[in-house]
Amino acid sequence: MMRVRSLRILRVMVLLATATAAHAEEDGLRRFHFRPSVQTRAILSDNIGAVDHGRDSDVGIWIAPRVELGFREEAYELGVDASLDVRRYTERSGFDEVFFRVHSHGEIGLLPGLTLRLSDAYTPQPVALGLPDDEPANLVQTNRARLEMRYWRELAGGREVTAGLVGGRLDTERFATLIAGPGGTPVADPGFKADFWEGGGFLELQNPLGDDHGAYVRGLVRHRSFDDRAGMDHLEASALLGFRSQLEPGLALDLAGGWGWLDLQDGGSDSRSLARAALSLRRPDGWHFELGFHNEFTIDVAGNDFVDTTGRLQVEKYFGRRTAASVTGFLSYLTSDSTQPGSNLFGGAEIAVRRQLSRRFQLGFAYRYWQNAGAFSGDDLRQNRGMLTLSYRH
Numbered sequence: 001m002m003r004v005r006s007l008r009i010l011r012v013m014v015l016l017a018t019a020t021a022a023h024a025e026e027d028g029l030r031r032f033h034f035r036p037s038v039q040t041r042a043i044l045s046d047n048i049g050a051v052d053h054g055r056d057s058d059v060g061i062w063i064a065p066r067v068e069l070g071f072r073e074e075a076y077e078l079g080v081d082a083s084l085d086v087r088r089y090t091e092r093s094g095f096d097e098v099f100f101r102v103h104s105h106g107e108i109g110l111l112p113g114l115t116l117r118l119s120d121a122y123t124p125q126p127v128a129l130g131l132p133d134d135e136p137a138n139l140v141q142t143n144r145a146r147l148e149m150r151y152w153r154e155l156a157g158g159r160e161v162t163a164g165l166v167g168g169r170l171d172t173e174r175f176a177t178l179i180a181g182p183g184g185t186p187v188a189d190p191g192f193k194a195d196f197w198e199g200g201g202f203l204e205l206q207n208p209l210g211d212d213h214g215a216y217v218r219g220l221v222r223h224r225s226f227d228d229r230a231g232m233d234h235l236e237a238s239a240l241l242g243f244r245s246q247l248e249p250g251l252a253l254d255l256a257g258g259w260g261w262l263d264l265q266d267g268g269s270d271s272r273s274l275a276r277a278a279l280s281l282r283r284p285d286g287w288h289f290e291l292g293f294h295n296e297f298t299i300d301v302a303g304n305d306f307v308d309t310t311g312r313l314q315v316e317k318y319f320g321r322r323t324a325a326s327v328t329g330f331l332s333y334l335t336s337d338s339t340q341p342g343s344n345l346f347g348g349a350e351i352a353v354r355r356q357l358s359r360r361f362q363l364g365f366a367y368r369y370w371q372n373a374g375a376f377s378g379d380d381l382r383q384n385r386g387m388l389t390l391s392y393r394h
Contacts, residue, residue: 035068037393047383048095050135060089076108087136097136099124117148125301127175130344130372140175158208167199177302194302196226212246231266232303250282260297286318309333322356344374364389
């Protein structure tokens with residue numbers, strides 16, 4: 001049902017985009033934009049199922065045609081980003097998948113500083129944390145609708161305040177996962193649907209400290225109510241105090257720390273300190289460094305809660321305007337006391353090179369290594385993957 005609906009939406013969007021683009025070209029209306037593109041990837045992987053034993057190696061071809069359509073006026077804007085994600089393998093057709101990605105949104109200014117935004121995202125989402133989040137074996141098709149009312153105002157002394165109310169709905173196709181059984185014991189459910197309603201609010205206050213520095217305070221409250229698993233309903237709250245600084249041209253620092261609280265209907269409550277840090281250095285000779293860290297609550301698509309501690313480093317080098325190379329590495333540590341109690345340690349590294357062949361064509365190559373060594377032997381894995389990508393953007 002969800003896929004049939006997405007195909008109809010995609011067909012309508014493509015026809016609308018074509019008609020709108022033609023109209024915009026005739027009248028010279030800059031407020032329209034229409035951008036078709038396509039990406040083709042050749043994949044060589046030694047573990048296409050992302051499993052701990054019986055690994056399958058194969059070559060895959062992934063093709064993703066895409067259309068972006070937008071319309072903007074002074075008081076409102078509309079946008080659609082629609083694509084297919086077709087993933088095929090040469091020998092093991094049991095891993096073939098077709099995913100749909102349809103992002104649409106509309107935003108309107110109601111009053112000065114007050115906006116209303118409605119969005120819908122029909123996209124695949126990763127099921128299990130600790131497994132590659134772009135692996136077809138770890139993806140489930142979801143639809144997420146979201147309504148947000150946001151208010152922004154500039155105060156005396158350059159201060160800014162942003163506040164909002166958010167509500168939404170998530171629907172998923174059926175997938176296999178662990179859920180809490182009698183007495184909290186984890187049990188396997190081969191046909192779980194993680195459909196839920198959510199609502200909440202947020203508040204952020206920014207205070208400049210001179211021209212190059214600033215402090216901010218953020219607060220968030222969110223509640224999720226699942227259709228079929230009331231025991232997974234939960235309330236989440238967090239508060240962060242942060243500091244931003246432009247230390248020198250090209251060098252930026254962002255530090256934040258605070259407190260978080262998570263209350264599970266059937267799992268008690270948990271509170272702990274939260275932290276985030278990011279350091280970015282961009283040099284005029286083409287080098288770019290990014291270092292990041294966070295310690296925070298994370299909830300997967302099935303409603304299981306974790307504490308996520310992750311460090312990440314990326315080094316990128318630009319060789320002129322057309323060529324860039326990067327090395328990225330990360331290490332994550334997940335802990336949980338709910339449906340899947342225990343810890344999970346995983347990480348990966350990727351080397352990538354991309355070349356802008358012309359204004360519309362780009363060629364890229366990437367190699368990635370992924371390893372998971374968690375508390376459950378079933379999700380321990382190693383995976384090597386090479387990827388050659390050719391992209392066209394009109």
